[in-house]
Amino acid sequence: MNRRESLKAIGLGTLTAGAVITSCHTPEDAGQKVDATVPTTGREDFEIARDKKLLSEKFFDDHEMATIAVLSDLIIPKDARSGSATDAKVPDFIEFIVKDEPVHQLPVRGGLRWLDLQCLNRHDKAFSECTPQQQIALLDEIAYPSLAKPVMQQGVAFFNKIRELVAIGFFTSKMGIDDLGYKGNAPGKWEGVPEAVLKKYGLENV
């Protein structure tokens, strides 16, 4: 099989290499759950049944989802290069992944409640109803593990968890992958590290 036939075999035969790269980044809103269909090709029967079941279930209530959305955008806001976590539908990913990996359920649900109780005691409002200044003031107490007071350690543990889930959700979405500048997952010819890069790091002769 030559290269052209190879590309044909995987359904990319009529495209040029440049077009392949572009095509791999469509549809425009992939990454965000386009619909609730479950992949079936190359999947075991139990996997398909499990995916369908998980998608039919709901774990977080509306208030929890609203809080996750606020937290997501505080952690990954929109900036000059890309959109925010909610733009990349990160809360939907978190809703799915806690059903898929139940180990997250208790720490996230309990942590959200911990956060609300902190806000109720301070401001008589839930976290999601607080002002951005109030929200940020609380995050500053739990987002820097080496600076956090002992009394805030449960908050630190929760924030480590939610920050990780938000980052996973964002940087594995199409938006996040484009943001990172990953160039692969496209048929090509690997010729090694470009000369200029080797030179920059003094690795020409390694």
Place this chain on the structure above:
Amino acid sequence: MQIKKTSETYDVVIIGSGAGGGMAGYVLANAGIKVLMLEAGPFFDPAKDSQQLKWPYESLRRGGNATRPMGDFDASYGGWEIDGEPYTQKDGSEFQWFRAKMLGGRTNHWGRISLRMGPKDFKCKTSYGVGDDWPITYDEVKPYYDKVDRLIGVYGSMEGLENDPDGIFLPPPKPRLNELFVKKAATGLGIKVIAGRGSVLTQALPGNKDRGACFFCGQCNRSCKIYGDFSASSCLVIPALKTGNLKVLTNAMVREILTDDEGLASGVSYVDKNDMQEYQVNAKTVILAASTCESARILLNSKSARHPNGLANSSDVVGKYLHDSTQGAGVAILPQLLDRERFNEDGVGSLHLYAPWWLDNKKLDFPRGYHLEIFGGMMMPGYGGYFGFEGVTTPYLNGYLPGRDGKMKPGGGYGAGLKDDYRRFYGTMAGFGCHGTSTARADNYCEIDPAVVDKYGIPVLRFRYKWNTDEINQAKHMQQTAQAIVKEMGGIPLLPPAGPETNYGLDKPGKGIHEVGTVRMGDDPKKSALNKWGQAHDCKNLFVTDGSVFTQQSEKNPTWTILALAMRTTEYLMAQRKKQNV
């Protein structure tokens, strides 16, 4: 319910479709022999079933490990645990058993690292004073390694090393940027680093029109839609089916090998998972290649008046001498690569750089050795698999290095600054796995658990496996090597130093997925199950062609040797058929 028996008798029935069974089927079918292959899992054709080129967002779990322990796109059906098919442990053992139930078995997702064992490896006792010698030499196996190289394809570089024999190589892929940092550091410490050796077609395989050349997506573990790497499914079983001489029954879970009054193999009994009915097929010859532990299980469960201790087990060695590679690792972030250049660095999904074992054991407190498998580069962002989400360390490391403004800040954080840190750290990871030799010993074994059956009613395996001082000392040395290389390249280590309380980070037995040795070869029928041709001492029309035949592993990953020996055994079987000896 009744047992369904066929009147047809196959020339050969092969149990298993992985490297060993696939090779046997390929050789026999191409020689015009009528073969039936029984595979415990479903049909799998990488051309149709591979998850190659999918983006993480095409997975509901972004590539996570919930149903596949090496990630949602990994090609393997199965894993460390399979529902309804348990295994048990003895004496606090923690053996981990990876099973892939599918056409092609574990070769659909493996790392394609394709190494020959060396002359000293086949003579372990003589060369190193531990373990046992094989009943064969490197020179006897070399012609088969050569044939496997030509048939399947392997890249590498000619090095002329005594115990790391060169093959017939395609050009090796160039290293990735991060891997070069590891090479530079290791070289500075006196460790010779050479090109990896992998069964990936870095250019078209001469004489083969069915397989495409690699297009460098780095996703071999997903299996390849154009057959650009080796899987037993794509390169052996599916081509063998085209001869018309091979029939494959999938979802056929073998219960036992049947024998006649003279003690010869007469057929195979299996459960069809589709209809849950019991079947028996007749065979003139049986080839067993169900995987190292499953093959032992089938033999031990095949008891009869002539074989009261299980088939091929008058020596009582079946299940014993189970051994898996030792494993350790070093992983680091390279601060000099913060904000590194972006380019497509996927490369191949196998090994770019490799350091064969480089030291003299006479100066060390353990026998045998380990090699380094070097990795690193701009990986596709994702979740799950071996590395999980690469950015997971960013909010822990961003307090150790100055920001773009040159100023230090506390680690952690949120918002625009943190978002930028994820970008800065992306693609800065480099590391290496250490994979070493464990010595085959009678007291590391699997056996039939007397009290437990699986959902098919088949008695299950119980494991007993402990690392010994040699292996723990080897792991300690891996730790020292890992720390020295990470320090030499100025990396921030991501794995904490491991001490004696964790056996110096030595992974649990089984985790190497290089387990071999349970149906070992040997010249003495009292001390081995198979002769030097892979033929059972106790049953001349039974042959074994998977990793279970190993007398003694080396630090080289076993698949290439399994393929070479399977080809050798199958050719021997055909010669014996011609002489009407079997």
